Amino acid sequence: AQKITQTQPGMFVQEKEAVTLDCTYDTSDPSYGLFWYKQPSSGEMIFLIYQGSYDQQNATEGRYSLNFQKARKSANLVISASQLGDSAMYFCAMAGSARQLTFGSGTQLTVLP
């Protein structure tokens, strides 16, 4: 069984500052992938970044980076230079040997001008 825990229901950040969204996971799969998605109020799930369990380096995609600490089973998302358009719900998710995602409960991020 897989479990994703996001302990921050809501977060506020000032525009242009960096913010870290927390994600911890638990799984019995020996190999797995970790994903972050953004869901604006429109409802669409937008893929942000991926980290494989055997990847040695932390993933980065533009202003997004994933702080992967395997021993601690954490996969935190770091957004640098926040923009007003970053305000949305953010979900951490995991996939193991089966192509199905287990999602966390999400973090509502609000960027303040």
Place this chain on the structure above:
Amino acid sequence: KAGVTQTPRYLIKTRGQQVTLSCSPISGHRSVSWYQQTPGQGLQFLFEYFSETQRNKGNFPGRFSGRQFSNSRSEMNVSTLELGDSALYLCASSGAGDRSSDGSYNSPLHFGNGTRLTVT
């Protein structure tokens, strides 16, 4: 490339009725998955289809069913609707052959805008 298309965007149904939701994946994608999103339960996996075969199924009652056609388009059906079926239903597609060397899936699911179903 066109994204994942879900129709309709909004649906209002009455308890006891049935509903069919449609999903057209990204061209070339053969895997289609369905997820239910509710405020109380969050995002939950319903099922996944690949080449017209159901590969995985989540923990939902038999009232929830789906199918995939030869062109990879998928439909999801919910029979005997209950108030608790009110939710955002998200469809996602992904390509084949996207496993990492360690066996885990490494390509993201691409989601549609969802169908918001309200059961009254």
